[in-house]
Amino acid sequence: MKKEFTNWKILLIDDEPKLLDLMKDVLEEEKYHVFCASSGSDGILLNEQKNPDLILLDLRMPEMDGIETLRNIRKNDDKVRVVILTGYGCPDTIRDAADLNVSEYLSKPFENEDLVSIISKSLEL
Amino acid sequence: MTQKKNLCHNDSDGSLTGPPQAGSGKSLRKQADKALHESEERYRVLFENTGTSIIIIEEDMTISVANEDFARRTGYSRSEIEGAKKWTEFVSREDIERMVAQHRQRRESPGDAIPIYEFRYRTKSGELRNALINVQLVPGTRKSMASLIDITERKRAEEALQESEAMYKALLTGAAEGILVADLQMKQFRYANPAICRMFGYTEEELLRMTVADIHPKESLEHVMAEFDAQVRGEKTLAPDLPCLRKDGTLFYANISGISVVLEDHNYNVGFFTDITDRKRMQDMLALSESEMRTTLYSIGDAVISLDLKGCVLMMNPVAEKLTGWREPEARGKILEDVLCIVNEETRCKVDSPVVRVLKEGNVVGMANHTLLIARDGTERPIGDSAAPIFDQDFNITGVVLVFHDLTKEREAEGKILDQLSIIESYNGLVALADMNGKLIYINPGGIKMLGAIKPDEILNKNITDFIEQTNLKHVTDEWIPTAIRDGEWNGEHTLKRIDGTSIPVAQTIFSIRDVAGNLRHMGTIIMDISIQKEMQQKLLTSEKLAVMGRLVADVAHEINNPLAIIIGRTQLMLRRVDEQPSPFKGQLETVLHSARQCKIILSNLLGYSRTIGNKEDAVNLPDLIREAVDNVNYQYDMSGIDVALNCNLPTNTEITGNKVALLSVFVNLIRNARQAMYEKGNLTINVEKKSEIQLRIEIHDTGIGISKEQMTKLFQPFISGWKEHEGTGLGLATSLGIIETHGGKISAESEGEGKGAKFTILLPYKLNEEKTNQTHNKEEE
Numbered sequence: 001m002k003k004e005f006t007n008w009k010i011l012l013i014d015d016e017p018k019l020l021d022l023m024k025d026v027l028e029e030e031k032y033h034v035f036c037a038s039s040g041s042d043g044i045l046l047n048e049q050k051n052p053d054l055i056l057l058d059l060r061m062p063e064m065d066g067i068e069t070l071r072n073i074r075k076n077d078d079k080v081r082v083v084i085l086t087g088y089g090c091p092d093t094i095r096d097a098a099d100l101n102v103s104e105y106l107s108k109p110f111e112n113e114d115l116v117s118i119i120s121k122s123l124e125l
Numbered sequence: 126m127t128q129k130k131n132l133c134h135n136d137s138d139g140s141l142t143g144p145p146q147a148g149s150g151k152s153l154r155k156q157a158d159k160a161l162h163e164s165e166e167r168y169r170v171l172f173e174n175t176g177t178s179i180i181i182i183e184e185d186m187t188i189s190v191a192n193e194d195f196a197r198r199t200g201y202s203r204s205e206i207e208g209a210k211k212w213t214e215f216v217s218r219e220d221i222e223r224m225v226a227q228h229r230q231r232r233e234s235p236g237d238a239i240p241i242y243e244f245r246y247r248t249k250s251g252e253l254r255n256a257l258i259n260v261q262l263v264p265g266t267r268k269s270m271a272s273l274i275d276i277t278e279r280k281r282a283e284e285a286l287q288e289s290e291a292m293y294k295a296l297l298t299g300a301a302e303g304i305l306v307a308d309l310q311m312k313q314f315r316y317a318n319p320a321i322c323r324m325f326g327y328t329e330e331e332l333l334r335m336t337v338a339d340i341h342p343k344e345s346l347e348h349v350m351a352e353f354d355a356q357v358r359g360e361k362t363l364a365p366d367l368p369c370l371r372k373d374g375t376l377f378y379a380n381i382s383g384i385s386v387v388l389e390d391h392n393y394n395v396g397f398f399t400d401i402t403d404r405k406r407m408q409d410m411l412a413l414s415e416s417e418m419r420t421t422l423y424s425i426g427d428a429v430i431s432l433d434l435k436g437c438v439l440m441m442n443p444v445a446e447k448l449t450g451w452r453e454p455e456a457r458g459k460i461l462e463d464v465l466c467i468v469n470e471e472t473r474c475k476v477d478s479p480v481v482r483v484l485k486e487g488n489v490v491g492m493a494n495h496t497l498l499i500a501r502d503g504t505e506r507p508i509g510d511s512a513a514p515i516f517d518q519d520f521n522i523t524g525v526v527l528v529f530h531d532l533t534k535e536r537e538a539e540g541k542i543l544d545q546l547s548i549i550e551s552y553n554g555l556v557a558l559a560d561m562n563g564k565l566i567y568i569n570p571g572g573i574k575m576l577g578a579i580k581p582d583e584i585l586n587k588n589i590t591d592f593i594e595q596t597n598l599k600h601v602t603d604e605w606i607p608t609a610i611r612d613g614e615w616n617g618e619h620t621l622k623r624i625d626g627t628s629i630p631v632a633q634t635i636f637s638i639r640d641v642a643g644n645l646r647h648m649g650t651i652i653m654d655i656s657i658q659k660e661m662q663q664k665l666l667t668s669e670k671l672a673v674m675g676r677l678v679a680d681v682a683h684e685i686n687n688p689l690a691i692i693i694g695r696t697q698l699m700l701r702r703v704d705e706q707p708s709p710f711k712g713q714l715e716t717v718l719h720s721a722r723q724c725k726i727i728l729s730n731l732l733g734y735s736r737t738i739g740n741k742e743d744a745v746n747l748p749d750l751i752r753e754a755v756d757n758v759n760y761q762y763d764m765s766g767i768d769v770a771l772n773c774n775l776p777t778n779t780e781i782t783g784n785k786v787a788l789l790s791v792f793v794n795l796i797r798n799a800r801q802a803m804y805e806k807g808n809l810t811i812n813v814e815k816k817s818e819i820q821l822r823i824e825i826h827d828t829g830i831g832i833s834k835e836q837m838t839k840l841f842q843p844f845i846s847g848w849k850e851h852e853g854t855g856l857g858l859a860t861s862l863g864i865i866e867t868h869g870g871k872i873s874a875e876s877e878g879e880g881k882g883a884k885f886t887i888l889l890p891y892k893l894n895e896e897k898t899n900q901t902h903n904k905e906e907e
Contacts, residue, residue, distance in 0.1 A: 018691050
């Protein structure tokens with residue numbers, strides 16, 4: 001039994017392409033429209049073009065990190081929901097991000113179920 | 126008459142008595158008899174009255190005839206002598222043998238006998254007298270005639286002369302004074318005694334070839350000659366202080382007294398020379414020492430008053446003038462008590478000056494302690510003084526010197542010393558003094574406690590090496606003390622051995638104490654117990670290690686997070702497909718998923734351990750923590766050139782929860798960096814304020830060398846130090862970052878560039894302790 005695609009558009013921003021692929025596969029199985037950006041600047045651009053409902057944002061990226069990317073996104077878009085993807089060891093940045101209207105956090109490495117449940121939880125808010 | 130007859134008879138054939146044979150016949154005979162008689166008579170008168178003693182001696186030595194003179198001189202009568210005595214009975218024993226030999230010689234070979242010689246004859250009373258005898262053989266007979274002249278008186282005069290000459294010679298030879306006899310015409314020397322030879326360095330022969338002009342320097346000759354002539358004229362006898370020239374060209378001074386004498390029709394001047402060089406030198410020295418003494422007296426730093434035997438002022442120097450308020454001319458002749466008013470400091474009773482005691486005892490006398498001098502204008506000064514007698518050459522006291530000095534400064538210094546001593550006594554570190562052998566002569570109570578003793582006796586007189594670990598003994602003697610002596614100070618850390626055998630880590634300073642002249646007096650030491658600091662350092666080190674590990678683990682974890690997330694995610698996706706279609710791979714995929722999840726747990730545990738730093742929940746007061754950090758840096762480095770300002774505007778109950786030691790290490794690290802960046806001078810400003818309701822902002826701003834852009838990018842990376850080699854581990858900021866992050870905080874740095882200082886900003890979450898009051902806001906500066 002195959003699920004119908006929902007209207008929800010999700011933008012994934014992470015510098016690790018293999019992780020983007022995995023998350024895309026997992027989320028598409030849940031019938032989300034998924035767009036992938038492998039850097040902060042690409043993410044800002046895609047957000048403007050595709051106007052997603054939710055952004056899954058990795059904090060730790062070279063060049064532009066997640067916080068800066070989010071700060072830029074928030075300049076023009078205060079509606080998009082944001083789930084922060086982070087690892088153990090940087091709880092500090094979560095507090096920084098708190099000012100930037102973040103819906104949820106997801107710690108790496110995560111289970112596929114965790115990813116799906118956090119996304120759906122955030123979208124239902 | 127018979128004697129006369131005999132004599133004539135005896136002498137009938139002798140030339141003396143022999144009458145001319147004029148012819149024969151009665152008339153002729155008668156004529157001849159008459160002539161003979163006349164002749165005999167003439168001889169007889171001559172014989173008796175010649176004034177000479179005459180005797181005729183037979184061959185057997187019997188005196189046959191003696192004249193009246195002989196009898197008188199010998200004290201016998203002629204009848205006692207003539208035909209009765211031999212001549213030998215009149216001769217002194219010493220002369221008999223010699224004269225008997227002559228007697229015989231004269232008869233055997235008359236030409237060889239000595240006719241005239243001296244001998245001594247003996248009188249009837251036994252007196253021995255000197256005589257000159259002339260003996261001749263009566264021609265044609267074996268008889269001899271001897272005439273004697275008494276020479277006793279002459280002999281005595283001669284002996285007296287000889288004696289006097291000997292004395293005179295001895296006098297001249299032995300005289301300490303030099304004697305020169307010069308004739309008046311040529312002024313040439315005729316006599317020189319040994320003393321004058323010694324005085325001038327010439328031999329007698331040399332001097333006798335010289336004149337007055339040769340023994341005085343040319344330039345004084347005119348004066349010398351005038352003195353010489355004055356002496357000759359009898360106008361004066363003493364010519365004082367005349368320069369004389371020695372043979373070797375050196376000069377000496379002599380007083381010359383001269384007497385004019387006439388000897389053998391010549392006029393001489395006898396000069397007595399007394400060398401007065403020594404006397405003159407002594408006089409000169411005396412004059413010099415007097416002037417020196419005066420100069421010394423007037424330039425000396427102490428006040429000096431000299432007094433005569435009555436205690437009246439003779440002299441006083443400017444210092445004495447200043448202290449007493451009297452001018453020397455005013456004070457001169459006054460009684461000391463009028464000029465020098467001294468009272469006891471405490472009782473204010475008049476104190477006797479030590480002068481009286483000096484005069485009585487003849488010793489140096491010191492003044493009583495706590496003496497106050499009241500000057501003429503009422504100024505009071507504490508003084509210390511002493512008085513000493515002045516002696517002349519014969520050790521008679523001729524006066525007193527009073528020396529005193531103003532003790533005001535010393536009193537002030539004493540006060541300061543007391544203050545300092547009380548500080549030292551209350552200091553809880555160890556302060557000790559040792560003599561140059563290392564024996565402890567002073568230790569403060571803090572030191573006694575530090576060494577584990579209760580009373581000073583347990584420590585004093587021990588050697589400083591008793592408190593040094595065996596392994597350091599060689600360092601103490603070969604390095605530490607020599608350095609302290611050479612450079613004045615040695616500083617270092619080591620372990621102090623306490624009297625119970627336990628040891629504590631200490632920081633020690635050893636210094637040398639010298640007197641004003643620069644001679645080593647004592648060695649001093651200050652020792653601080655640094656157990657607490659050491660413990661703190663140890664803790665800092667541990668927490669730094671943990672923080673570094675946390676950083677590393679976090680870095681590793683981040684790198685592993687992504688691959689692990691992919692492994693887990695992909696395996697789960699594969700398992701879902703496998704569920705739809707049963708497959709032999711299912712079990713293996715489940716094993717992969719299980720192992721990946723285990724990795725996740727291990728990683729999580731590892732991160733959790735490094736996070737225990739942040740998990741500790743001390744309540745930390747931030748301003749106190751920063752002050753402690755400043756003290757800590759100050760202990761390690763010299764911060765004296767750096768102005769530290771702590772501006773803190775917070776409620777007192779503001780607290781940070783976390784690991785106090787770890788947080789302290791962050792501030793120590795940042796302040797230490799700031800100190801390094803400013804070298805030794807600059808301003809360090811620390812501002813603490815609320816950033817938001819949940820965060821505090823701490824800014825640490827220095828005016829140091831700043832941070833370049835290139836350095837800025839790597840600032841918080843581990844193992845990259847911005848300091849010169851060996852000056853940093855490259856872990857300080859990386860560790861600080863780790864610690865601040867585990868406390869949920871943030872740290873960042875700003876610098877406008879090199880040379881423009883740097884600012885580090887830390888954000889930390891805080892909370893208000895509700896148990897404490899929330900009313901005080903304080904702003905502090907350090």
